[in-house]
Amino acid sequence: MFRSQYLLPSAAAEEEEKLREECGLFGIYAPGQPVAQLTYYGLYALQHRGQESAGIAVADGRVIRLHKNMGLVAEVFSPADLAALPGIMACGHVRYSTTGSSLAINAQPMVCYYGSGMLALAHNGNLVNAVSLRRRLAAEGALFQSSIDSEVIMNVIARAMKGGSRLVEEAVAEAMKVIRGAYSLLVMTEDKLLAVRDPHGVRPLCLGRLGDGYVVASESCALDTVGAEFIRDVEPGEIVVIDEKGLRSFRGGESSRKATCIFEYIYFARPDSKIDGFNVTAVRRAMGRQLAREYRPEVDIVIPVPDSGTAAARGYAEESGIPFEEGLMKNRYIGRTFIQPEQKMRDLAVRLKLNPVRDVLAGKRVLMIDDSIVRGTTSGKIVRMLREAGVREVHMGVSSPPIVYPCYYGIDTSCREELIAAKKTVAEIREFIGADGLHYLSLEGLLSVFGERRGEFCTACFDGNYPIPIKEDVRKLALEGD
Ligand code: SF4
Missing domain, CATH: 3.40.50.2020 (Rossmann fold)
Incomplete structure (x- = not known):
């Protein structure tokens, strides 16, 4: 299996002795900027959050293009790969496996056609009701290509879009009534980027400004890397929408209490990151x-x-x-x-x-x-x-x-x-x-x-x-x- 064949000794020692973070997210909306290249650098800064696969999806207002594979960020992307991803916004992902096994098919972002358009999704976290949701969706005829819970989220959002008659932020809010668990998400259509944090705020997600554009990342160290200015953390239950009209915020879900993973501070997050106001x-x-x-x-x-x-x-x-x-x-x-x-x-x-x-x-x-x-x-x-x-x-x-x-x-x-x-x-x-x-x-x-x-x-x-x-x-x- 990939992990045991190619595991580096440091990771081998850490696999024995450390819990492992599962994913890192980086998203950018910045027309006129080299968004794929900036996402590459952002993912580089988040490599500690996942070393099995990496991927970048880019949207140019009309289509979404995707490049992803198994390996470290530097192994997955060549300059030519990045040059083949022109666009005005991007979402990127680095991953270890959690619910799914370590296969290229499970690499993210995932991209699908939902009826009248395209949707890309990148997920950090784990659903706690993915098994029952997947069974229900499969019974209704849904097809799955991967074994990860992120595809369940993608299916729920895509269905809630009702062929394009609903805005993607409305569909995400609808999906948040159904999915339960830990999820920080980047959701992208051809012309819109969404950043979503579950109602408990289990996994981190923060927002930054880069010139006239915006950047979203699992950790603030990725904002620093691309020269973005930290604005704030995405709030638990919040849906942030970024498009040509600027940035807007919606409530997608409520919970009785915030429950950010305390291990982000103990071990997972990079020491130079700031999460929910606390410097790591x-x-x-x-x-x-x-x-x-x-x-x-x-x-x-x-x-x-x-x-x-x-x-x-x-x-x-x-x-x-x-x-x-x-x-x-x-x-x-x-x-x-x-x-x-x-x-x-x-x-x-x-x-x-x-x-x-x-x-x-x-x-x-x-x-x-x-x-x-x-x-x-x-x-x-x-x-x-x-x-x-x-x-x-x-x-x-x-x-x-x-x-x-x-x-x-x-x-x-x-x-x-x-x-x-x-x-x-x-x-x-x-x-x-x-x-x-x-x-x-x-x-x-x-x-x-x-x-x-x-x-x-x-x-x-x-x-x-x-x-x-x-x-x-x-x-x-x-x-x-x-
Ligand atoms: S603190 Fe909670 S979310 Fe974090 S590793 Fe422990 S059980 Fe998981």
Whole structure:
């Protein structure tokens, strides 16, 4: 399968040890600008949100053209591919697989003819009622080409357009009454670009200005990359419409509470992004400071697992006064084509990614900070590596609570059995990874970082409190679709 054949070692280590974000969105409405090229750069900035496939759909007022394939952004598009996508607006997508398997047919954006026109759609998130919706649509004669829930959304919107007698924003508002779950969407017709965020605002989406045009992106770092000025986040339940008349906003749905994925701040989002008013790096530092208030082992230095633990480790050092050191160096030049080591050489995958700095570490008592532990295998390998480098004591601080429950909202959580914290106590995990001490940030401590806005987040993978009820097996869609 694509993922295991070509997985780069850094991603292999991360697959073991990290939850994975599923998708990144970038949209632009800017007549007179090279919209395909700008989308390419925007997707480049969002590559961390999905590395299996990439695609760009461009509209010129009359037709929609599409180029997409498996691979990284730089692998999918050549200058000629981009030159073949002239237009006044574009929507782009980078993807990992969630509900669908890792196949080119599941790459996005998806483009269809709905009767009197064309529609493109790019989706970040996961529906929780996709299985029943798909069954219903199929029973009514709908055909599906892919195994992803995004095609279900596309079908619902296309039907709601009633052959073109309804405006696309009306059709999207209608669709929002039917689809449930996490969805940030870009919807494009030949002459209109829509940005949509689900009523709980689970996945991020923000809006920027570029000259006379507009840009929409999963994260603000993509706006910075193309030189756009941040305007604001798209509100939960909002439909933003951009066309030749300018920008308009509609309410598409309401919910009793906002529930943005708190893991966007812990790990997924790029540190230079700002989501819903919170700077990601500042939040991670504050988590580290809070960790220092909760856990203070007798150590000489604090080191991060780079890069995921860096901001929290700096925060910890600020609060505790314990010196911050770079005790692990990350190899940033590992490419996709690297041959994955065989099982007996598996430790190599971690060693290729991280190398201990012996002069910094030897003879020291060390507190190592990371943002999360999923399976625990990589943490164990790093602890062993530090001991081999002469570290006297290794303590581990995790800047988030134990992950006990799976995610149904667009994050590829291992099934519950693979989550180490679902099976073991903290003491057992400490033993499993071979550390002298282990502490996870408390949920209360994590939420305290957000002050009065602490009630605006999904924390279901820590406490099982799912803000959007899960009534069907969302993983089934891939099986039914394959
Ligand atoms: S369950 Fe966890 S990973 Fe999933 S949306 Fe909620 S906080 Fe994010």
